[in-house]
Amino acid sequence: MQTFFKVQATSLIATGIDFLTTFLLVQLAHCWYLPASLTGAVAGGLANFSIARAWTFTQSNQPVGKQFYRFVLVWVGNAGFNAAGLFAATHFLGVHYLLAKTGVGILVGVTYNYFLQKDFVFSLS
DSSP states (O other), X not given: OHHHHHHHHHHHHHHHHHHHHHHHHHHTSOOOHHXXXXXXXXXXXXXXHHHIIIIITTTOOSOHHHHHHHHHHHHHHHHHHHHHHXXXXXXXXXXXXXXXXXXXXXXXXXXXXXXXXXXIXXXXX
């Protein structure tokens, strides 16, 4: 259970970085929300990997290169699901991009990221 809470805390920090980057690019740089969201996801993803490796999954003894490769595979799927959900919610349902990003991010985080990070990226085997 401790790992679950650490993963959630790590994800919350990474999500904060992701949202801040997205918001700043849209509001200050006037970028379209999809590339801004992708840039935010990259920034949040790098923060997530760094924090997860250093704090959340310290018991994993796999080489960093193997973990990072697996993380990138999971992240690509994560970015795809988030971008598709964000586009669908904003384009077809008319939901504001930050609200859509929040809802889609929670859904993808709980159903996809947690299990793949725990059992694939930072697995103990």
